[in-house]
């Protein structure tokens with residue numbers, strides 16, 4: 001049975017590390033943000049996020065997409081069928097993975113968004129024997145705002161909006177997942193970093209896989225050999241991923257800690273995530 005593990009969540013919430021973790025074991029393949037890649041309208045902007053150097057636009061296996069084991073058939077199909085919809089294209093991705101790795105496997109897709117999840121669910125509905133499991137990646141709101149501040153150069157006003165954006169985004173994910181009734185499992189980034197083994201054990205149990213089918217932190221470097229992450233060269237995708245480290249710079253960022261005190265609803269939601277997934 002083919003199992004698609006869809007990694008949902010806001011950006012900078014640990015989705016890439018989860019993709020590498022889940023897709024790196026034996027019987028699993030990490031594919032990266034499949035939906036952004038197979039969508040002709042978003043592919044250009046998606047790839048440009050990885051820089052404009054040619055080697056950033058390779059599959060993580062080091063090959064060009066038209067030469068890669070997994071992606072070559074998919075890019076050929078898209079160029080020959082430019083009007084094909086996302087569901088048809090996604091089906092080609094699954095078929096290509098099955099052809100190369102067999103049908104008893106788990107593929108991980110870190111496309112993140114609810115829209116992309118809709119495509120995956122439609123694909124699974126039309127393919128008996130395809131199962132979907134969802135991991136929702138969440139990061140402590142203070143750490144999230146700190147990451148976004150670095151990436152987007154946010155001022156205090158921007159940071160304040162970011163707190164609310166985090167809450168709105170996660171509330172949307174939770175409400176979609178609750179109403180759709182699909183099994184999902186929340187992975188708090190802090191728990192993954194600070195209680196790595198326990199958190200990975202929980203992920204394995206949820207996915208119904210044996211130990212080796214979902215690699216452990218120290219084995220991350222082996223995951224590199226198995227992945228076909230659609231964008232970002234291997235060095236970029238796996239940079240700093242040989243072990244899981246937590247960036248605790250936000251501890252000393254006064255504006256973030258002050259705004260946390262002022263943002264009641266985001267704080268409540270954050271406390272709930274911490275209580276449920278880190279027991280603090």
Ligand SMILES: [Zn+2]
Nearest residue numbers: 059061068228
């Ligand atoms: Zn590849």
